Amino acid sequence: MLNLGIIGCGNIGRIIIKAIYKGKINCKFAGVFDVNKDGHNLLSGETKKRIKFFDDFDKFIKADTNLILEAASQQAVKNYATEILKHDKNLMIMSVGALADKNLLAKIKRTARERNLKIYIPSGAVVGIDGLKAAMLGGIESVTLTTRKNPKSLGIIADKEKILFNGDANEAVVKFPKNINVAATLSLAGIGFKKTKVKIIADPNVRENIHEICIKGNFGEILTVAKNLPSPDNPKTSYLAPLAAIACLKKLTSEIEIGI
Ligand SMILES: NC(=O)c1ccc[n+]([C@@H]2O[C@H](COP(=O)([O-])OP(=O)(O)OC[C@H]3O[C@@H](n4cnc5c(N)ncnc54)[C@H](O)[C@@H]3O)[C@@H](O)[C@H]2O)c1
Incomplete structure (x- = not known):
């Protein structure tokens, strides 16, 4: 069973969490880690659900999860990607620009290979x-x-x-x-x-x-x-990007996978 944790309760994180609560993804949800509680407050108000919030990465990473989805920032990828893999959790990355850093890319690929883990990069706001x-x-x-x-x-x-x-x-x-x-x-x-x-x-x-x-x-x-079209509450993020992440999560839990 997919047991998900999310880093970043911003625009993308909130859209994904709402999709989980609407039953669109067949997974358990352990909670969201963010350095700022504003997004979580907004989400709790909108959904009327008690969504587990972590403000401490060390506690977040010890929670029962098997996939961490990063939807925060390039800095978050730099800070946490290797740690996540070292805790034997698969990783999905939205702030893909961070992987222009060749050393970081090589390090996370090596760590994933050694531990038999996967790093997923959804196609995001693009087709093709x-x-x-x-x-x-x-x-x-x-x-x-x-x-x-x-x-x-x-x-x-x-x-x-x-x-x-x-x-x-x-x-x-x-x-x-x-x-x-x-x-x-x-x-x-x-x-x-x-x-x-x-x-x-x-x-x-x-x-x-x-x-x-x-x-x-x-x-x-x-x-x-x-x-x-821009996401409803962040003009810098295309709406297709969080939808692609949700589709990628659905692919992980589907009986049949269509397309590459
Ligand atoms: N792959 C794609 O096609 C694609 C498309 C759009 C956006 N993105 C990227 O996804 C990321 C999230 O986008 P968004 O629109 O949700 O942004 P957002 O600004 O709405 O939300 C980001 C959230 O992450 C939190 N955060 C930032 N750095 C953090 C850190 N180091 N530790 C913990 N929390 C941290 C912020 O407090 C904020 O709540 C951005 O880096 C963005 O560039 C990717």
Whole structure:
């Protein structure tokens, strides 16, 4: 039986916890750890449920769980990912940008391998990861991500379209750490942070977070566009991202798995 603990009671954490209480995921839920109680207070008010809250990681990690879902921050991945695995718990990561740190990535992969654990990275706010993974086996020529967001979502003011970044995913992760999970997921699934090309455009004419992916290789070409609406209470997070995490949790508990 899946026995879940969550780090981060923010926008993504709350959507996932509500899905658990609505019976959408077949799992037990041990509680949520956060450094700030505001999200938990909001959630308790909305759901009228007594949701177990931890403000101490050491107590949280000793609770009876077999999968910890991180939905907090890149810093949380840096602080806790290895510890979680060392406590023999599987790990699901939302703040994927943290894995641009090669040493951290190598360390958690090694720890997971040694302990026969899994690290899950949901496809997040993007579509096409399944095709990319399959296409990789036949050889890939290029992967390009073009992200178009309203300036407000990028925390800037702009009254006309403006290219904020045009470079590789490695650099994008450093320059846009809060907006780069999609580029990181794409890089990890495909040809890596150095070869994956990223363009970030601020566009006052769009309200969606739009991610276009173009993949070229021996298989042919894939073009995908996700026009994501922001999450109800966090314009920086596309609603599809928590939904992808819920779908990933459901996949772990389903009798039949469809797609890669
Ligand atoms: N994979 C994807 O496609 C994708 C998409 C959107 C967001 N994200 C990432 O998921 C994470 C959560 O997003 P969100 O919208 O829920 O953010 P949020 O700001 O709404 O909530 C984050 C919560 O985590 C808590 N937190 C932060 N650092 C912590 C730490 N070190 N220890 C414990 N608690 C900590 C905060 O107090 C907050 O309550 C972010 O890092 C975001 O960049 C990933």
